[in-house]
Amino acid sequence: MMALQHFGRAAAAAMVGLVLTVAMAAPSLAATVVTVNGTPITDTQVDQRLRLFSMEGNKTGRKGATDQLIDEALQMEEAKRLGITVSNAQVDEGLQQVSRNIKISQDKLIQMLQQNGVGIETLRDRLRAAIAWNAVSEQAIMPQVQISDLELDQKAASQVAAFQTYDYILKEIIFVAPGGQGAGGRTAQANRYRSSFAGCDSAVQLSLSYTDAAVIDVGRRHATQLPEAIAKELAGLNVGGITKPRVVDTGVSMLAVCQKTQAEDLTFIKGNLEAEAGTSALQQQTTNYLADLRSRAKIIYN
Known part of the structure; x- marks a missing residue:
């Protein structure tokens, strides 16, 4: 009986030692640096975005990376509110477009990211938010853009x-x-x-x-x-x-x-001016829309 008790204590001690060893070897959990309407953004996400910024030559630093992640959290939340979903296939197509734009294969793009310590999901997350926000723009923002025909006519006439x-x-x-x-x-x-x-x-x-x-x-x-x-x-x-x-x-x-x-x-000139004016007005409306989402959001920095 005494021998069994001794064995039990020894086994328990060994198990505790094993748990402690595993705990010490395991990487520390990502810490939340900010929450956006309850959605956490971790230091790991910020670090990954910073690495991506470095590849792109973006020098806005940690604040820029954090702000971009906050904006994306708001964009994804607004897309969800409007019933907009982004499929994995759409993100895959976005990834292929990035590869085409920089004239390299998708495998080479992934390799470049890995060499710079950037996980492919970091880029996929940003693409998903961009696709969702584009859909929000088409559904909720674009209909608000108003362009004056009279102004276009006057401007077109002055340019002929x-x-x-x-x-x-x-x-x-x-x-x-x-x-x-x-x-x-x-x-x-x-x-x-x-x-x-x-x-x-x-x-x-x-x-x-x-x-x-x-x-x-x-x-x-x-x-x-x-x-x-x-x-x-x-x-x-x-x-x-x-x-x-x-x-x-x-x-x-x-x-x-x-x-x-x-x-x-004036048709052709007016068409070009309308496209330019529409793009400019849409950009301004989009900026205002996102700023409004930020102003109403509960953003808590830890």
Whole structure:
């Protein structure tokens, strides 16, 4: 009996020793540095984000990393409130897009992260929040963006230059040289064509004198739809005129003026201005929306 009791005490002592040894060997638990409406953000998350910042050249430091994690917690919470979910497949696609943007394979991206001590989940978490926030923007913020048509009209009108007040019907004459190969010789041929050009009606017939030359009906184009350099050159031409040869991806190109009328069209300029104004207004509304979420959030720093 005494022997059994002795064995029991020895076994218990050994077990306590084993527990203590394991406890000492195990890494310490991550400490919560801030809670956002009850959602904890740990020092490990902040450290990981800092490592990611270092790879990106972001020098906002620990405060910047913490603020970004707070914003993401609010963004994910707002997405949940609106019934928005982000699937793993969407995050996977986001990861592939990151790889494409920096022109490396996804495996190489993961390897780079690991070499810098960044877990792939750190990047996935940020992508998930970005995707969720984009959905919040489309659902809740974008409908609030209002752009004044009158302001757009006035701004568009002020930006139209004299060379942009024409409407054309054009033909394009292409001397084929894929990838620009042999463009020098083709330019010389294009210049000979240009010197013999007598108007759009005979454009095709004239092209038959040359190998791999094509005449394409471009159709109606307003000057505001054309690159500025071409619009300026066309403005100086009369009907039956033809631009100087330009090297393009498919070869050497010239534009022939088949019709030309005075016509102010603000549609294209206004469309560009509307896109710019919309982007700017959306960015401001998004900033305000997130600031409002922050102002109403319960953020506790430990």
